[in-house]
Amino acid sequence: MKALLEQLKNRRLALGLKQKDMMLRIGVSRQQYQHLESKGNPRLNTLELISKGLKGELMLIPVEKLAIIKALLEEDAASTTRLEKKEAKNTLINDPWKNILESDE
Numbered sequence: 001m002k003a004l005l006e007q008l009k010n011r012r013l014a015l016g017l018k019q020k021d022m023m024l025r026i027g028v029s030r031q032q033y034q035h036l037e038s039k040g041n042p043r044l045n046t047l048e049l050i051s052k053g054l055k056g057e058l059m060l061i062p063v064e065k066l067a068i069i070k071a072l073l074e075e076d077a078a079s080t081t082r083l084e085k086k087e088a089k090n091t092l093i094n095d096p097w098k099n100i101l102e103s104d105e
Helices: 002-014 021-026 030-039 044-053 063-094
Strands: none
Touching: 002 030, 021 030, 021 044
């Protein structure tokens, strides 16, 4: 259960969300969500609600397929990073003055 709760927290943080933001997304108070994320034992319908609030999908993956799924996810993350770097480079090539005169506010 701890691994699942850690995944929920990591996903929330990856989306740049605070625990209080979950109130608007899934309808639970910050305190309820904080308890759930730290040491809760959520029901299946609560997990489904949270997964939707975190723009995710709850699914059961057979153990024998887990390595394949993890490899695909890591490959996707690496591809996304390479694409982001390429897009940033293209932006600078096409517009080398971009963001130079903007303030740091």
